[in-house]
Amino acid sequence: MARAAVSRRLTWRAATLQEVRAETGSAHTLVFEVPGWAGHLPGQHVDVRLTAEDGYSTERSYSIASAFSDRDDLVELTVQRIPDGEVSPYLVDVLQPGMRVELRGPVGGWFVWRPADTAPVLLVAGGSGVVPLMAMIRARAEAAVRVPFRLVYSTRTPEDVLYADELRRRALEDRGLDVTVVYTRRVPDGHGRPPGRLTAADLAEWGWPPDFEPSVFVCGPTGFVEAAADLLTDxxxxxxxxxxxxxxxTDA
Amino acid sequence: MLDYVDGSSLAGPMRELFAVDVTAVEGRCAGCGLAGPLANLRVYGHDHGPGVVGRCPGCDEVILRLVRTPTDAWLDLRGAVSLRFSM
Structure with missing residues (x-):
């Protein structure tokens, strides 16, 4: 239909779960195959819709964790299980490879990083807020650009760190990427900084000075984001x- | 207090209506005059009810409401003086 061909409205499309990777005890990365996926920018998200046999349906937004590659039609989401949640326990515990959900996206044009941007980047993550920031780190590597990146990642304990191995590897191999993890409840053995919330001193030491005019992306729970944004403006x-x-x- | 999420959560529902992403569009609040991307609105009702309400992060006035029925979408932009689209 000609009208459908020119319509640029977004609609729901089927996505098939291809692979699951356990990230932590409560978070899994779900790799979906979405035929004809036209690409996304790091920081964008997708809405996931689940529909029950009785027709009841519910949807949630998830940040995309992967960088777009034109070599495949894959979209990765990292989902943290919220025990009383309506959607996340299903995605983490029930959905198996081969099963399908509906996706709408990519969406969101504000909280995105573009590989053509030349300003240094400071990424500040609280908990699973690291997911869209990881997409930016991966997109930087995919685009092979040298824009300096620093990630300051606040999380509760060493067991809660998402992408721990990959972050360790990239901190060594991706030139111009610095990674600092700040633990709020318990630190690994031999770690110098005592556990505690993110402070101005952490951001001064591990972030960029304001004169460098970095682009700053902060993602996490509401309280974390507001506290971190205040520290940065101060x-x-x-x-x-x-x-x-x-x-x-709520159920994220 | 009710939980809210970012205006970024409007991106999917709005992209069913508009050909461009409106969360990066700059809106100006009719209540206090604050201008900023719709991504910075505080969105309530995202986890229940038939629609969502987007409030100004500066003065908490209602900027927009979006309600879906089985056949229609109702977008009420009562609290926005303007939307500025980058061309």
Missing amino acids: AGHEPQRIKTERFGG
């Missing part, structure tokens, strides 16, 4: 250069 970062993405206290 340190002299221009609010216009700080992009934030919150996920509420």
Whole structure:
């Protein structure tokens, strides 16, 4: 139909789960195959819709974890199980390779990093807020650009670190990428910094100074994002250069 | 207090209506005059009910409401003076 051909509205499409990777005890990365996937920017998200046999349906938004590659039609989502959640326990515990869900996306044009951007980048993650920031780190490597990146990642314990092995590897191999993990409850053996919330001193030591005019991306739970954004503006970062993405206290 | 999420969560529902992403569009609040991307709105009702309400992060006034029925989408932009689209 000609009308359908010119319509640029977004619609739901089928996605087949191809592979599952356990990231932590409560988070899995789900690799979906989406035929004809036209690409996405790091920081964009997709909506996932589940429909029960009785027709009841519900949807949630998830950040895309993977960088787009034109070599395949894969989209990776990292989903943290929220025990009382409606959607995440199904995605983490029930969905098996070969099963399908509906996806709508990619969407969101605000909280995105573009490989053509030349400003240094500071990524500040709280918990599973690291997911879209990981997509940016992966997209930087995929595009083979040398824009300096720093990730400051706040999480509870060493067991809660998402992408731990990959972050360790990239910190060594991806030139111009620095990774710092800040633990709020318990630190690994031999770690110098005592456990505690992200502070101004952490951001001063591991982030970029405001004079470098970095692009700053902050993602995490609402309270974390507001606290981190305040620390950054107090340190002299221009609010216009700080992009934030919150996920509420609800089933994410 | 009710939980809210970012205006970024409007991206999917709005892309069913508009050909461009509107979360990066700059809106100006009719209540306090604050201008910023719709991604920065505080969105309520995302986890229940028939629609969502987007409020200004500066003054908490309602900027927009989006309600879906089985056949239609209703978009009420009562609290926005303007939307500025980058061309």
